[in-house]
Amino acid sequence: MRHRTALALILLVLLTAGLTSQSPVRTLAPAVEAKIDSIIRLMTLDEKLGQLNQIGGTWYDTKTERLNEEQTALLKAGSIGSFLGVTGAAETGRIQRIAVEQTRMKIPVLFSADIIHGFHTITPIPLAEASSWNPALVERSARVAAMEGAASGVHWNYAPMVDIARDPRWGRIAEGSGEDPYLGSVMAAARVRGFQGNDLRAFGSLLACAKHFAAYGGAEAGRDYNTVDMSERTLRETFLPPYKAAIDAGAWTLMSAFNEIGGVPSSGSPWLMTDLLRTEWGFKGMVVSDYTAVMELMNHRIAADSTEAGIIGLSSGVDIDMVSRIYLRKLPEAVRTGRLSMAVVDEAVRRVLRVKFAYGLFDDPYRHARPEKEKELLLSKEHRAVALAMAHQSVVLLKNEKALLPISPTMKTVALIGPLAGSENRRDLVGAWAWAQRPEDVVSVIDGLRSKLPAGTRLLYDRGCEISSDSGYRAEQAVKLAKQADVVIAVLGESQRLSGEAASRSDIGLPGRQLELLKALKSAGKPVVLVVMNGRPLTLQWEADNIPAIVEAWHLGVEAGNALADILTGAVNPSGKLPVTFPRNLGQVPLYYNHKSTGRPFSVKDHYTTRYLDVPNTPLFPFGHGLSYTTFAYSALTVAKNEITAGSTLDVSVTVANTGTRAGDEVVQLYLRDDVASVTRPVKELKAFRRVSLAPGERTTVTFTLTPVDLTFLGPDLKPRIEPGTFTLFAGGSSDAALETHFAVVP
Numbered sequence: 001m002r003h004r005t006a007l008a009l010i011l012l013v014l015l016t017a018g019l020t021s022q023s024p025v026r027t028l029a030p031a032v033e034a035k036i037d038s039i040i041r042l043m044t045l046d047e048k049l050g051q052l053n054q055i056g057g058t059w060y061d062t063k064t065e066r067l068n069e070e071q072t073a074l075l076k077a078g079s080i081g082s083f084l085g086v087t088g089a090a091e092t093g094r095i096q097r098i099a100v101e102q103t104r105m106k107i108p109v110l111f112s113a114d115i116i117h118g119f120h121t122i123t124p125i126p127l128a129e130a131s132s133w134n135p136a137l138v139e140r141s142a143r144v145a146a147m148e149g150a151a152s153g154v155h156w157n158y159a160p161m162v163d164i165a166r167d168p169r170w171g172r173i174a175e176g177s178g179e180d181p182y183l184g185s186v187m188a189a190a191r192v193r194g195f196q197g198n199d200l201r202a203f204g205s206l207l208a209c210a211k212h213f214a215a216y217g218g219a220e221a222g223r224d225y226n227t228v229d230m231s232e233r234t235l236r237e238t239f240l241p242p243y244k245a246a247i248d249a250g251a252w253t254l255m256s257a258f259n260e261i262g263g264v265p266s267s268g269s270p271w272l273m274t275d276l277l278r279t280e281w282g283f284k285g286m287v288v289s290d291y292t293a294v295m296e297l298m299n300h301r302i303a304a305d306s307t308e309a310g311i312i313g314l315s316s317g318v319d320i321d322m323v324s325r326i327y328l329r330k331l332p333e334a335v336r337t338g339r340l341s342m343a344v345v346d347e348a349v350r351r352v353l354r355v356k357f358a359y360g361l362f363d364d365p366y367r368h369a370r371p372e373k374e375k376e377l378l379l380s381k382e383h384r385a386v387a388l389a390m391a392h393q394s395v396v397l398l399k400n401e402k403a404l405l406p407i408s409p410t411m412k413t414v415a416l417i418g419p420l421a422g423s424e425n426r427r428d429l430v431g432a433w434a435w436a437q438r439p440e441d442v443v444s445v446i447d448g449l450r451s452k453l454p455a456g457t458r459l460l461y462d463r464g465c466e467i468s469s470d471s472g473y474r475a476e477q478a479v480k481l482a483k484q485a486d487v488v489i490a491v492l493g494e495s496q497r498l499s500g501e502a503a504s505r506s507d508i509g510l511p512g513r514q515l516e517l518l519k520a521l522k523s524a525g526k527p528v529v530l531v532v533m534n535g536r537p538l539t540l541q542w543e544a545d546n547i548p549a550i551v552e553a554w555h556l557g558v559e560a561g562n563a564l565a566d567i568l569t570g571a572v573n574p575s576g577k578l579p580v581t582f583p584r585n586l587g588q589v590p591l592y593y594n595h596k597s598t599g600r601p602f603s604v605k606d607h608y609t610t611r612y613l614d615v616p617n618t619p620l621f622p623f624g625h626g627l628s629y630t631t632f633a634y635s636a637l638t639v640a641k642n643e644i645t646a647g648s649t650l651d652v653s654v655t656v657a658n659t660g661t662r663a664g665d666e667v668v669q670l671y672l673r674d675d676v677a678s679v680t681r682p683v684k685e686l687k688a689f690r691r692v693s694l695a696p697g698e699r700t701t702v703t704f705t706l707t708p709v710d711l712t713f714l715g716p717d718l719k720p721r722i723e724p725g726t727f728t729l730f731a732g733g734s735s736d737a738a739l740e741t742h743f744a745v746v747p
Ligand code: BGC
Pocket: 084, 114, 158, 211, 290, 291, 501
């Protein structure tokens, strides 16, 4: 029974309010703030609006000079504060020289770019990296991206993308860390630390930009840019935590989202951009709009014309207008006619200048851009080694019946089949957002396998079919090869263009005729290993029912082929865990592990409970799932105390043993359920995890410390609180963790 006296609640609210609402904010010395004020006093209105204006270069063009005459004239007039997509130490240096030598105020410009998962050394897509559940490695991977970007003149990275996504139809699920607010927050913070480092001025640091604020991943029906409509509770409990975590980790900038939430477009929402972000969270950095998002306020039909769109955007708190040039062109008149106050403009300029000071551009406008460093770092051996390590840990072994994998050395002939196996489609192995990548830098699966299979093993290859199109289907030839082999490896999945921005799918099965090919291969009667490369969970029910081994490889980056060959041959034991639920079919979507109980929780014995008639409620592969070539056994889940008070911590231990014959890594996961509360709570929520390495026969006891933050939730008033009562803990190797124990919070 739960005690819920008013006094206890008030005390608890007081106790916990400070835990979740305020974050440490990055501030500059008072002397710098004073300097910024004095600069602003010297600026004309047009120069101020110039700081808030961002233009695109010739969109990641690799030619030498990337500004046209009109852009150069704007730059000289002080009408450009930042650039999108201009990279290269030489060219950014040339442009910066104009800004600091030929403009009246001599304010340096910022160069921004989307370095989402590596610049030249492309690492796995973020969803894949999240599958590692290894924040330290993810941080290193982000650092590699930052070093390469910084050497190439980039200052400001449009990453991390921290949008929670529960709908695999949404193509941008590939760019984030999946469905869980806790894992998403851990990954968000790791990436911010990786990009920004401890010292923004030190070589290799980039300004991070957490995006897309807010809840862009909540698009209805998973259709990109679509309407988002959710309760403030869901927004705060599930979608907002990773943005907050990025800010707490020190992110200096945020990007506003394209979507509306409950009738208000994010890029024109004073509640989001000012009340929540600045007042409640105390964020002192700057916000850039998403690409033309200010202009799109007209399409949302909350602005009648571009002047109104600009006024709404800026006065909501969107400081920089990315490429629509509305602030630059329309806001001078709005200020002169009194529709927009100069104070609002000044505040946005102050935020932009703060960031430029924080990054050290006033001391050294050329910062890290160095042609010699570019040569040394881009695709360096060390960077490729990080990409390989990251790829190893990103792979998730979904199924491995009768230990078909790793490929046994007795299998002397291997048939490698599929449109993602050969060297022709190498571009597809890196996934979305890899604009600087060259196919020749990517290791294909066939090349990886050739170099890692034991000498004497025959490798047969056929493409089998195309990724999406009907043409080029050649199952007959593929089956012929399969019949000659001891094992068939089918490498299937999505092309680069099938995930990422504007890449929503209404059918998330294997595209084109790939499933047909797989069925044909199975009919050859040889054991088949399915390797899937994709940017989202796919529906793989037939595959899971019929194929003995399935490897989720995602899009792994430049080292894809080497990483996969290491996994398939057993040189590396897979250890990834799913950061997102795999549904059985699309009708189950949205499907996520931390759902609510409902008033009629599913029961086999009772028809009138929450269920489908034609598919179980359970996922095909749950959140947190991932196998290894060894096995792990969990025991002794214990709490240090059976009762605690609301303000105290609690140690929770669990023992995990490697019960197989190979060394391996396991990700130990801890989930919590608040058994009864004044508002409905999820059936379980991930609260902690740890990756451990165990030799065969080795066991270890992992201890997690639960803090009051872990027990805090938003009460009926949406204010944080802890309530007395019982809690259940679950521990294991996935969200289906079977071990459980209990404790109580007492008043
Ligand atoms: C995307 C952003 C990206 C921006 C600049 C937009 O279309 O939504 O994520 O940062 O373009 O490239």
